[in-house]
Amino acid sequence: PFSPGRALLEAHRLKVVNERDEVAVGGVDFTVRESEVVGIAGVQGNGQTELVEALTGLRPVAGGRVTFLGKDITHASAREEHRLGIAHIPEDRHRSGMIAEFNVAENMILDCYYEKRFSSGVTLRWPDVYRTAARNVADFDVRTESIFSLADHLSGGNQQKMVVAREMARDIKLLIAAQPTRGLDVGSIEYIHKRMIAARDAGVGVLIVSTELDEILSLCDRILVMFRGRIAGEFEAGKATIAEIGLAMAGAGP
Structure with a gap:
């Protein structure tokens, strides 16, 4: 049964801008705890890339703050986050x-x-x-x-x-995985999913950002939907329908 532990990663009114100095992430709040998989669903281009880069020390935070086990890491570098036990699977393996x-x-x-x-x-x-x-x-x-x-x-x-x-x-405490199986064969997808679930079962907190709704639904304990840089919906796994998540992805959620 799903039984999350301590809060690991906490975003408080997090704001991030893109290369054109436009707001890409507009003040989001969420938490990732030990022993849980949190998924961020959404159509590509709704701020997910900028969010992950800000969380992993690859893009400046424009407002709000990020904490890890209560420690402020808002402006931490990627190397500093690595030392804290934060792992990052980037969305484009060839680029980064x-x-x-x-x-x-x-x-x-x-x-x-x-x-x-x-x-x-x-x-x-x-x-x-x-x-x-x-x-x-x-x-x-x-x-x-x-x-x-x-x-x-x-x-x-x-x-x-x-x-x-x-x-x-x-030895990691938190895994942030962006599009972890995009374009892969079925065998590789299943293997990577299995390793992520094993990490969760060992106490690791996992944040998955994916445009693949099937991946989000099959792996995640909680699901957040991003639309135009904001959290447009939050769902518990097993209680959310594809229709409800789809509406939130289109900005038409409750």
Whole structure:
């Protein structure tokens, strides 16, 4: 049974602007707790991208605040959030989730290469990098000829599993996943969903932003709908109908 724990991520009147200095997120409030999956549904272009970037330290917050376990992280960097145990699966793996010209092992440490376990401060500890990469590849079923294969040579599903492995193999408290299975094959989708549910069952809070309504309905304990930068509806899983969510997505909710 669904039994969430402490509040992890809290957004308070959060406001975010886009590249044209227009309001993309207009003062939203929501909470993600331990051991729950919260989904943000909506048609693409209603502020979801800007919201995720603001929550993960990749875009400035224009107003309001964000807290994590009570700590103000409104203006925290992506690296600071990583250290707090916040993981991020970006919506476009090619643009911000991996480097195609790097091999699998190198991609596995993109967000932690500076840590003492991998760096002496002068050079990388390559044997430790390779051991970690090999373990992650095995644990997350990344199909690759070797950890030295270029990321560009992997299928889309295996590229995404590589990103998921990098983000989820460590001890995390919160996972923010944007369009985590877009364009993937059925097998990869099922595998990534299974890992997310396992993380929730282990106490991790999960925030999923997806335009795939089936994904939202099958994974989430609570569902928020974004429309024109605002929360247009909130639903409990199992009680919401596709029709109700669809109306909220069109801005015609109650």
